[in-house]
Amino acid sequence: MLNFVWIFLFLSAFCVALFKLVILGDQAVFSEIINAMFAQAKTAFEISLGLSGILALWMGIMKIGEHSGFIALLTKALNPLFERLMPEIPKDHPALGAMTMNIAANMLGLDNAATPMGIKAMQEMQTLNRHPDQASDAQILFLVLNTSSVTLFPVTIFAYRAQLGAANPSDVFIPILIATYVSTLVGLLAVAAVQKINLLDKIVLAYLSGVTLLVGGIVAYIAGLDQAEMLKQSALTSHIILFGLVIAFIVAAVYKRLNAYDLFIDGAKQGFRTAVTIIPYLVAMLVAFGVFRAGGALELITDGVRLLVNVAGIDNRFIDGLPTALMKPFSGSGARAMMIDTMQTHGADSFAGRLASVVQGSTETTFYVLAVYFGAVNIKQIRHAAACGLIADCAGITAATFVTYWFFG
Numbered sequence: 123m124l125n126f127v128w129i130f131l132f133l134s135a136f137c138v139a140l141f142k143l144v145i146l147g148d149q150a151v152f153s154e155i156i157n158a159m160f161a162q163a164k165t166a167f168e169i170s171l172g173l174s175g176i177l178a179l180w181m182g183i184m185k186i187g188e189h190s191g192f193i194a195l196l197t198k199a200l201n202p203l204f205e206r207l208m209p210e211i212p213k214d215h216p217a218l219g220a221m222t223m224n225i226a227a228n229m230l231g232l233d234n235a236a237t238p239m240g241i242k243a244m245q246e247m248q249t250l251n252r253h254p255d256q257a258s259d260a261q262i263l264f265l266v267l268n269t270s271s272v273t274l275f276p277v278t279i280f281a282y283r284a285q286l287g288a289a290n291p292s293d294v295f296i297p298i299l300i301a302t303y304v305s306t307l308v309g310l311l312a313v314a315a316v317q318k319i320n321l322l323d324k325i326v327l328a329y330l331s332g333v334t335l336l337v338g339g340i341v342a343y344i345a346g347l348d349q350a351e352m353l354k355q356s357a358l359t360s361h362i363i364l365f366g367l368v369i370a371f372i373v374a375a376v377y378k379r380l381n382a383y384d385l386f387i388d389g390a391k392q393g394f395r396t397a398v399t400i401i402p403y404l405v406a407m408l409v410a411f412g413v414f415r416a417g418g419a420l421e422l423i424t425d426g427v428r429l430l431v432n433v434a435g436i437d438n439r440f441i442d443g444l445p446t447a448l449m450k451p452f453s454g455s456g457a458r459a460m461m462i463d464t465m466q467t468h469g470a471d472s473f474a475g476r477l478a479s480v481v482q483g484s485t486e487t488t489f490y491v492l493a494v495y496f497g498a499v500n501i502k503q504i505r506h507a508a509a510c511g512l513i514a515d516c517a518g519i520t521a522a523t524f525v526t527y528w529f530f531g
Contacts, residue, residue: 139152166405166409167405174393174397176281177278180280181393183389185389188389189380190374190375203326204218208260210258210259215246220239224236224240228272244496247260256505261507263310265511266510267306269488269491269514270485273483280292282462283479288471290357292360293476298483298484301525302484302518305517305519307334308514309513313506353529407458415463420445428441442473450485450515457482461482480525481523483522484518
């Protein structure tokens, strides 16, 4: 899929640029494309280099949290819920432990820990699968919960926003929390409707009600404020939560007599390696998208959508954040490149820049997760997994758009 996207960006840019040269006589278009290629390659390296410090910081902190027992705590808290949502999995089966550890790691933004646990969960569930080439109900529900991006602390997005000059990188924290809640809830409802899961079970209802009341309380409080105060309170809340998380991790490490400093250094090294590792991928996607923009292909698409939106009399500011939304279900690195390009072009604190950030945090890359998780256990018939995952994506992206208008519009 990523290969297709990458080739499409280059070929579509070439076709539009050739049209502009031959039909419109625009002799500068190919020069702009070449300039964009070199400029974006340089930008990708500079962004990755700047990210190294921020990623080292957060990966170090998250390493402390991982060893301090927070994943185990979340796992213990989530087990009763999964036992009822997936009754086909026996109680105390290893699949439940791997599954809850995966979700817990995703909540804390620990991607490195989440993916191996996710694959392990799929493998354990496959041992219970009566039709090995076909996804089971439990596997589908687990995958949709992953694609709906159950992430409480999107620190990577904060890191990109900080690197690209956002005055308050975490001001999108509450909007992302609301959007990812909507995508997860809708994904769960979609799967429950198909699989006839009893969401009125008292334990399931207690979990859903608790989370809904928490998010609803935040929304109700924010709704009573004017926009300036809303932004101020959102920023303050995100700062308190994030720093409180850091302190909680450190206190837990002290309580468990762990060497917090050494754990931080170990995690920071991983963060630095991650920043270096993403350079080739960031160069590939930023250059491709830079060519796509410079050749006029992006402008052609956005102008067409803008025309339709204007005819309908709808506010058209969301269109500049549309590329990230369209790319998100197909390619995580592609969506990240488009988010970065949007923030570079319009500004990290622009409406479009914030919308792209919220969209990026609202859902996960559905087709990538499908390929990795189902591919790991050789499942060929995915049944309703893709449809439910895309429903969750649409809900998250729609919620991201509305909440961005609410907070920053």
